[in-house]
Amino acid sequence: MLKAQRLIQLIMIINAKKSFTVQELADEFGLSYRTITRDLQELSELGIPLYSIQGRGGGYKLLRDRTLPPIAFSESEAIALFFASQSLQFFGSLPFEEGASSALNKFYHYLPDDIKEQIDRLKNKVAIWSPYRATDPECLKTLLQAIMTRSAVSIEYNSRHGVRQRNIQPVGLYSSHGYWYCPAFCYLKGDYRLFRADRILKAQLNESIPWRKDVEQFDLRNPPEKNGADQASLTVELTANGVRLLESESWFGPAIERREDGRGTATILVPAENMKFYLDLIWQLGEDARVLEPTEAIEYIKQKIKIMSLNYN
Incomplete structure (x- = not known):
């Protein structure tokens, strides 16, 4: 095995281990203790965050922020990664914002010039707009x-x-x-x-x-069942235009029952404490939506109408 291949394989192995000894790696590669020691020293100089554990039973560990092994991308994969990252730039906050920016800068630096030019042409040409909301x-x-x-x-x-x-x-x-x-x-x-x-x-x-x-065991596609006392059934009648406006909403869209004339009805179960959030979405549809139940939801909409009418009296 060539040394470069061995170093790449060594990175992959130590990334998969929480801790290891030089002898364990020497046995796994069939090499001498001295050779593996030199390899680890070279990886450390290349920036792999290794540190030694002192005392009996000691060895090596990786720092928490580990370095991944080299990964080869095709041209289309490289463009896809840039597009995916750029599509998130209009969010007010991201849980991995600094990491994504740093990774893209490293990635972009080593791309061929012609691929860089193609990616540069996409800047400010493609966007996925999102309302700006400030979040920590x-x-x-x-x-x-x-x-x-x-x-x-x-x-x-x-x-x-x-x-x-x-x-x-x-x-x-x-x-x-x-x-x-x-x-x-x-x-x-x-x-x-x-x-x-x-x-x-x-x-x-x-x-x-x-x-x-x-x-x-639950996830976003398999949400947890809620206690019946904490949820309520919300039913909304929609005009044909209301159906068109609401069908893209992840909460209401799948629940819409369409009629031949294009109108429809949607019934969803919502957390009772968050009912106003869903009603405010319906409020934005104006005359294209009418809440049918529950009674407290209808009263909430009536109150909003009353307050709105006072603003124009």
């Missing part, structure tokens, strides 16, 4: 880390009841209309809740809280 990127990063490392999170959450301390176990993290949302199990309520990330004032991993395996 560190908060998003903590929520993402919690999912990856199987950790609970202690948060300060600013709801309509004021700022409260919550311990949660995130189910997922998604963005809609520029807002980031985190469905999670709330240890205080003993049930699942939907948290809006911009209302989380502070978030930190809390390893003292046991990770619940029953929560981990």
